Amino acid sequence: MNLMKNAGVTRLVDTRLNNTSQLSGYAKKNDLSYVMRLVGISYQHDVLLAPTENIFSAYKKKQMSWDEFEKQYVGLLEKRKIENRINDILADEVTCFLCSEDKPHHCHRRLLAEYLNQHKKEIKVTHLV
Numbered sequence: 001m002n003l004m005k006n007a008g009v010t011r012l013v014d015t016r017l018n019n020t021s022q023l024s025g026y027a028k029k030n031d032l033s034y035v036m037r038l039v040g041i042s043y044q045h046d047v048l049l050a051p052t053e054n055i056f057s058a059y060k061k062k063q064m065s066w067d068e069f070e071k072q073y074v075g076l077l078e079k080r081k082i083e084n085r086i087n088d089i090l091a092d093e094v095t096c097f098l099c100s101e102d103k104p105h106h107c108h109r110r111l112l113a114e115y116l117n118q119h120k121k122e123i124k125v126t127h128l129v
Contacts, residue, residue: 003128011042011093017050083119
């Protein structure tokens with residue numbers, strides 16, 4: 001929470017496909033929404049920003065490389081025309097994307113941020129790690 005508050009984040013967008021499993025711990029949808037409200041950060045879950053179950057599962061099971069995951073996920077963003085939703089996604093707020101990975105190197109939130117930045121150059125991307 002401190003990283004987000006110190007960065008001035010006002011909105012958390014959850015990009016996980018499944019945000020209600022036991023593996024999510026306190027980061028489950030309802031708990032996370034409540035905690036974010038307590039610290040003055042709005043919360044939104046947007047499954048259209050998540051990879052499909054097939055893409056995610058194939059990568060986790062090592063049935064596809066990171067390069068292939070990246071190609072398929074970015075292709076999915078293009079197919080979903082996510083760039084047409086930039087203003088809705090960012091909502092003129094300091095927005096933080098959440099996924100399950102702790103570092104941005106092999107993480108779809110990084111790919112999403114880069115994709116949005118290609119379509120709206122004034123977006124400033126900072127990785128909170």
